Amino acid sequence: MYRLTRWLEPKTVVRAHCDLPCGIYDPEQARIEAESVYKTIEKYHASDDPIFRGRALHIKEERAELVKHHLDVLWHDYFKPEHLGTVPNLHELFWNANKQASKVKGSLDLEEAKKLLGMIDEVDAAWKATGGPAKTRIAGRPG
Amino acid sequence: MLPAIAPGDWLLTDPTIRRWPRTGSVVVFREPGSGVLALKRVSPPPGGAFPVELRPDEAWLTGDADETTAAAAAFGPPLDSRAYGPVGVDRLVARAWLRYWPPRRLGRIPHRAR
Numbered sequence A: 001m002y003r004l005t006r007w008l009e010p011k012t013v014v015r016a017h018c019d020l021p022c023g024i025y026d027p028e029q030a031r032i033e034a035e036s037v038y039k040t041i042e043k044y045h046a047s048d049d050p051i052f053r054g055r056a057l058h059i060k061e062e063r064a065e066l067v068k069h070h071l072d073v074l075w076h077d078y079f080k081p082e083h084l085g086t087v088p089n090l091h092e093l094f095w096n097a098n099k100q101a102s103k104v105k106g107s108l109d110l111e112e113a114k115k116l117l118g119m120i121d122e123v124d125a126a127w128k129a130t131g132g133p134a135k136t137r138i139a140g141r142p143g
Numbered sequence B: 001m002l003p004a005i006a007p008g009d010w011l012l013t014d015p016t017i018r019r020w021p022r023t024g025s026v027v028v029f030r031e032p033g034s035g036v037l038a039l040k041r042v043s044p045p046p047g048g049a050f051p052v053e054l055r056p057d058e059a060w061l062t063g064d065a066d067e068t069t070a071a072a073a074a075f076g077p078p079l080d081s082r083a084y085g086p087v088g089v090d091r092l093v094a095r096a097w098l099r100y101w102p103p104r105r106l107g108r109i110p111h112r113a114r
Helices: A002-008 A028-046 A050-078 A090-105 A110-129 A132-136 B067-072
Strands: B010-014 B026-030 B037-043 B058-062 B092-101
Touching: A002 B092, A028 A050, A028 A090, A028 A110, A050 A090, A050 A110, A090 A110, A110 A132, B026 B058
Parallel strands: none
Antiparallel strands: B010 B092, B026 B037, B026 B092, B037 B058
């Protein structure tokens, strides 16, 4: 039997998978980028050097774009239809947070950046309520 | 590609093929970009508001799972023509037509007219 299966065994492996999901998700990624945005706006206002201000603007916009990217990955890839039972306002949460990230990308208002942090914390609460930390992070880091 | 093809199925393929087979056939090809050997179904290109027109040597290849199923399984967005567009015939490797192992999975790979 073994010899037969050895003989029949294919020589080539083909992938039919849709994608390779690493399965690691954490709103902390979006939070860190949003904190960067917040700090960069602070630094922008604290300086009157036009070159520094130009750089700060560029970095702030780049980081705000990354916030949107990380939120989208959570929304599309981590959250599943059954999570709507636990978090009924899930879509509204992401819609608002992404809209806010777009607003902050084009603004220098520290209050707007703070609002974005609050919205990411709401996404974080939804991730925790659906068992995210146990399901999507690798345990065992020193505390 | 469930239920047509399951992980671990052993397939008999026809590597002599030189043209894209008819819609609904399952083909082995080299993925644009990565060059990874992949398996997808020849499908009609999208119509609707943003139709895709294929050249004679191109095919539109998709996995069997629709976007909702793929998202529900947390596979991420489907990695097929919806991501990399039409595929040229120079990337075609073979046509898959039979599952032969394990014995309970023996059978022709079903065509699917979409």
